[in-house]
Amino acid sequence: MAGHEIPEPADRKQVADPTAIPDEAVEDARHSCDPAFQHGVVVGFDGSMSSERALAYAIGMAYRSGSGLIIVHVANRLPTTVWAGCEPPVFVDVPDHRTEVLGFELACAEHLSEVPWILVERGGDICHELEEVGHEYEADAIVVGSTHGLAGRIFGSVAGRLARRAERPVVVIP
Numbered sequence: 001m002a003g004h005e006i007p008e009p010a011d012r013k014q015v016a017d018p019t020a021i022p023d024e025a026v027e028d029a030r031h032s033c034d035p036a037f038q039h040g041v042v043v044g045f046d047g048s049m050s051s052e053r054a055l056a057y058a059i060g061m062a063y064r065s066g067s068g069l070i071i072v073h074v075a076n077r078l079p080t081t082v083w084a085g086c087e088p089p090v091f092v093d094v095p096d097h098r099t100e101v102l103g104f105e106l107a108c109a110e111h112l113s114e115v116p117w118i119l120v121e122r123g124g125d126i127c128h129e130l131e132e133v134g135h136e137y138e139a140d141a142i143v144v145g146s147t148h149g150l151a152g153r154i155f156g157s158v159a160g161r162l163a164r165r166a167e168r169p170v171v172v173i174p
Contacts, residue, residue: 024121037068037118042139044130044158045071047102049146054173061171062115067140071116072133073099073107074126124135127161134168 043058045051054073075098090133101122104117106112122129135140147157158170 013124018125034118036116037070038138039140040068040070040137041065042070042072042127042130042134042137043143044101044145045073045106047098047105048145050147050173051146052087054145054171056111057173058170059111059115061141061143062117065140069112069115070133070137071119071173072130073102073119074129075099075121075123126158127165130152130158130162131166132165139168141171142166143171143173144161144173146172161172 020112041058041062042049043055045055058071060071099119103119106117119122120133122133130142130144133139142162144159144162159170163172
């Protein structure tokens with residue numbers, strides 16, 4: 001109704017300045033996410049065979065629990081120490097257009113039609129970013145594929161590092 005105001009109750013006490021934004025609200029606004037995917041399943045995906053298997057398992061988990069699927073692609077970050085030999089290690093972001101390609105491939109995938117899903121792109125350390133997305137969406141679990149190869153032996157596998165530091169269940173798919 002235009003021009004009509006509902007008066008405040010006389011016994012209501014104002015305990016804070018309504019124009020002030022509490023620190024918690026600022027933090028929540030910074031890390032807001034789609035509520036439809038709260039308590040969903042986070043899966044790390046890079047298009048590799050192990051991440052394909054992890055995605056298939058995560059789809060089943062999300063379908064059985066009636067929740068959404070949060071597919072996370074972490075863009076590459078390479079240490080400049082590999083090239084420059086300097087200390088301490090400095091990381092540079094490498095342009096990664098793979099997320100767009102993965103998003104298109106996922107949009108065309110029939111096996112994803114069973115569950116609601118979103119694709120989230122991040123840059124940085126894979127373990128940190130997967131756990132951060134899990135925290136933001138209050139995920140019930142994080143699903144990752146196992147790491148095979150030289151990089152996993154040198155730097156430690158993503159699955160192993162994530163399992164040690166995560167605050168939620170981590171499912172590792174071989």
